[in-house]
Structure formats: C-alpha cells, structure tokens
C-alpha cells in the first residue's frame with residue numbers, strides 16, 4: 368500500500384505535525400496494516416525531497432515536532448494517484464490457483480478434496496472477519512470498510528473455488544476434448 | 560440436548576436404476592442458539608436436508624429428532640403440531656399470502672394454531688417491531704420491497720415460541736445489504752436461543768454462522784483439515 372499517498376491525503380486538509388500524522392495513520396489503518404514509526408518519517412523525508420511537501424525550517428530532522436504541509440505538486444500527485452486505477456489487467460500470480468492447477472497433475476490426489484480444504488479455511492477466515500466487524504463496525508467506520516474489502520476478497524476466492532469445483536466435475540463427466548488447444552496467447556489490454 | 564439431530568439420514572428419490580441419492584447417511588446436530596449454514600453445489604442435497612429436518616418429507620432411512628423426539632415415532636397430528644409450533648420455515652420465494660397484510664401474514668401460523676386472531680395480530684405486530692418492521696405492519700406484500708418481504712417471512716418463521724428456523728436461500732434474490740440484514744436477524748434470533756439451519760450459496764452470508772457445513776453429493780464434505788500453519792492464521796494476527 369502506498370504510505371506516500373496516504374500521507375499526502377492526511378496533509379491535504381491542513382498542515383500537521385509529524386507525530387500527529389503518525390497517530391492519524393495508525394488510527395485509520397493501524398490494526399490492519401501496522402506501520403513502524405521510522406517508515407512514516409523516512410517517507411516524509413522523501414516527500415519533502417521530491418517537493419511534494421514542505422516543512423518549517425526550525426528543525427533539521429523530520430521528527431514529531433516538525434510541521435508538514437502539502438505543496439501544489441503534492442496536490443497534483445495526490446489527485447493523479449486517486450484517479451489512477453491500480454493495475455488489475457494482469458492476473459496476479461495467485462498461489463491458490465497454482466495449487467489447484469498442480470493438484471490436477473498429482474496422481475492419487477483428489478482435486479475436489481484439495482479445493483475443500485481451502486474452501487473451509489477461507490470460510491473460517493470470513494467467519495472471523497464477520498465477527499470482528501460485527502463487534503467493531505458500529506464504532507469504527509475505517510475498520511468496517513477494511514473488513515468489507517477483506518470479506519469481498521475472500522468471498523471471490525471461495526466463489527472461484529466453487530466454480531472450479533463444478534467445472535472440474537463437469538469436465539470429468541464429458542469425454543476428453545480432442546481439439547488441439549489454440550496457441551493464441553490472450554492478453555487483456557486496458558486503457559489506463 | 561440438541562434441538563435438531565439427524566442420524567444416518569438417507570433420502571432416495573425413485574427406485575432401481577434411476578434412483579437418485581439426494582442424501583446419504585447424513586449426521587447433523589444443531590444446538591439451541593446455534594446458527595448453522597449449509598453450503599454446497601447445486602444438487603448436493605441442501606434443500607432435501609431442510610425438508611427432511613422440517614418433517615415436510617420423510618427420510619428413506621435414518622432418524623430425525625426435533626427437541627429430542629423421534630419424528631418417525633410421531634403421528635400425523637403430532638408432526639403437524641410440531642411444524643406449526645416449533646419449526647419456522649423461510650423459502651427462497653417468499654410465500655407471503657398476497658391478500659394479507661404483513662402483520663396478518665406473521666400472525667397466520669398462530670391463528671392456524673388456535674390463537675384468537677386479535678391476540679395473534681398483537682403478537683405479529685410485536686414480532687415485526689422486533690425486526691424493525693413496525694411501520695410496515697399494515698402493508699400488503701406487493702407494497703413491500705424484496706428485502707422487506709423476506710424479513711417479514713422471517714418474522715413469520717420466528718413468531719410465537721419457534722425454536723428451530725429452517726431457511727432455504729433466504730437471501731437468494733437480495734442485494735448484499737438486504738442479504739446482510741436477513742443474516743443479522745437470524746444471527747440475533749440465535750442469540751436469543753433459536754437454532755437455525757440456513758442454506759446459502761453466498762460465502763459472505765455463510766460467514767455469519769457459528770458453523771458451516773459443506774455438502775457434496777448428499778454427504779458432508781469431509782476433507783482433511785488444512786495443514787497447520789495456514790489454519791492458525793487469524794485476521795489481524797499476522798501483519799502482512
């Protein structure tokens with residue numbers, strides 16, 4: 368995740384002390400993506416070097432007492448980042464997908480059992496998230512949003528497992544495909 | 560004592576060559592206050608499980624106990640009374656009667672059970688109130704949104720002293736907010752002691768349950784546990 372841009376976002380409303388930034392950062396993402404203090408200050412240093420933020424001159428070291436403020440260049444950078452979709456065109460190298468594909472090649476291994484192991488594990492994780500969200504979400508909007516993101520991500524993985532499970536079951540019932548596989552490499556092209 | 564217990568329940572439809580095995584030697588036990596979700600591919604026996612658990616159909620073999628009583632040893636009338644008093648059903652398509660208001664729909668099972676209609680209606684209204692539907696009590700089903708209709712259907716399934724709730728895809732046609740509202744209602748009912756068995760395809764919704772049972776080909780899918788390490792992972796426990 369981009370600490371850099373998150374910090375710019377925190378500075379966009381008004382100038383803040385280093386300490387304040389660190390605390391806000393921890394409050395908003397804290398439990399979910401713990402971040403060490405050093406990371407906040409080194410990132411501030413780099414942002415200043417790149418002209419995205421300015422600090423008062425009173426102290427040299429970027430530390431808790433220094434005041435930071437966003438520059439015009441910082442605002443442009445932040446705005447661009449907010450509106451640039453992250454690269455989702457290339458499938459990530461998903462370990463679970465690879466495990467399922469590999470299970471197909473191992474004699475004596477039931478791919479359906481492998482799928483079930485992972486499905487159960489993922490649903491258990493989802494149960495834990497739902498409990499946490501149920502306990503916390505009323506008090507903490509950020510946590511609720513992060514919980515939703517996590518739940519939908521896990522949900523999509525379970526749904527993929529379900530789809531793979533039934534696709535494989537159907538394929539096992541049908542006679543093997545005699546057509547040679549086409550050699551075309553397909554790629555998604557997206558406007559970014 | 561568990562509220563619902565299935566012991567080695569099998570269900571076959573048809574006979575001989577063409578027989579379909581919908582459930583096979585199924586064991587399941589649901590305690591008071593427990594929320595069990597049932598997942599599994601289409602045709603894996605989820606609806607069959609619910610209809611047998613709710614005594615709407617008889618198993619080909621095996622035994623079902625509701626509140627400790629074996630269904631096979633009950634007469635017709637006893638079973639009918641059990642269905643009216645102890646078990647609530649919610650189906651995917653709502654089953655609200657179009658000519659009755661929300662409150663009248665909820666009160667219906669009580670009336671069928673001999674509760675005087677004024678009293679039944681009072682209880683119906685207070686059940687709707689509990690589910691934050693008080694202002695919809697006088698609406699007819701076609702004046703309710705899909706989400707509201709489904710919540711009314713759950714109110715009807717919970718009205719009176721029902722201890723066991725059986726729901727087949729209760730959030731099937733609903734968007735995620737309404738689906739979640741439905742699960743929350745069931746979740747809260749379980750906190751007050753109701754045992755629930757809810758069939759859903761939606762992992763997100765299943766995650767509200769205390770326990771998730773996966774069916775495959777009429778049996779509980781018994782895959783080995785995940786290798787320790789992975790299963791030890793908890794949300795928030797390992798900063799990534």
Ligand SMILES: Nc1ncnc2c1ncn2[C@@H]1O[C@H](COP(=O)(O)OP(=O)(O)OP(=O)(O)O)[C@@H](O)[C@H]1O
Nearest residue numbers: 572573579580581600601602603604605606607608
């Ligand atoms: N009345 C019936 N007569 C014959 N076969 C039936 C009957 N009811 C169900 N079956 C068969 O029993 C099997 C299990 O059906 P069931 O309705 O329990 O599946 P399900 O898990 O609820 O599926 P879905 O997710 O599609 O609702 C299926 O193969 C189905 O075709």
Ligand SMILES: [Mg+2]
Nearest residue numbers: 605606607727
């Ligand atoms: Mg079904």
